[in-house]
Amino acid sequence: MAASLGQVLSLVLVAALWGGTQPLLKRASAGLQQIHERSWARQLLQEVKTLFLNTEYLMPFLLNQCGSLLYYLILASTDLTLAVPICNSLAIVFTLIVGKVLGEDIGGKRAVIGMVLTVTGITLCITSSVSKTQGQLSTF
Numbered sequence: 001m002a003a004s005l006g007q008v009l010s011l012v013l014v015a016a017l018w019g020g021t022q023p024l025l026k027r028a029s030a031g032l033q034q035i036h037e038r039s040w041a042r043q044l045l046q047e048v049k050t051l052f053l054n055t056e057y058l059m060p061f062l063l064n065q066c067g068s069l070l071y072y073l074i075l076a077s078t079d080l081t082l083a084v085p086i087c088n089s090l091a092i093v094f095t096l097i098v099g100k101v102l103g104e105d106i107g108g109k110r111a112v113i114g115m116v117l118t119v120t121g122i123t124l125c126i127t128s129s130v131s132k133t134q135g136q137l138s139t140f
Contacts, residue, residue, distance in 0.1 A: 007078045008126050010070060011086040017067025018087065019094025021060040023102050028057035082129050089118050 028051075035050060037043040051057045075083060093115045096106045 007074060008082075008086070008129070010074050011078065011083055012090060014067045014071045014074065015087045015090035016094050017063055017070070019091035019096075020098045021064040021067075022091075022095045023099040023104060024060035025057065025064065027102065028054055028060065079129070082125060085125060086122055089122055093118055 032047055032050065035043065035046050037046050051061075071083075071087060096111055096115055100106045
């Protein structure tokens with residue numbers, strides 16, 4: 001089953017939601033190392049309380065979860081051989097881009113080359129899949 005352009009764009013949106021929120025979640029959860037409780041249960045409760053009362057953490061978390069919900073809904077009608085590579089590979093690219101925008105060290109030239117190769121491979125997969133869909137529609 002080939003994917004439509006709308007499905008591909010939805011998968012790219014999932015990747016953006018997943019990957020784009022990771023650096024934000026990392027930054028917002030940096031203060032967890034200062035929490036020290038006597039028992040593991042109290043430690044867990046205090047960490048959860050700290051995170052969910054922090055809007056800098058909660059907003060990216062909710063966006064990330066919206067990406068997961070959208071992914072679940074898209075999987076019902078999209079080919080897994082296209083959905084998984086697009087979402088997982090492009091999520092890494094979005095993580096690196098947002099991390100760079102936030103001032104993180106993303107790894108220099110090797111990371112950029114890796115992103116270009118990833119995007120090139122995903123573009124080939126998308127082009128092949130969308131071409132198959134358009135070819136099928138024209139034969140009807």
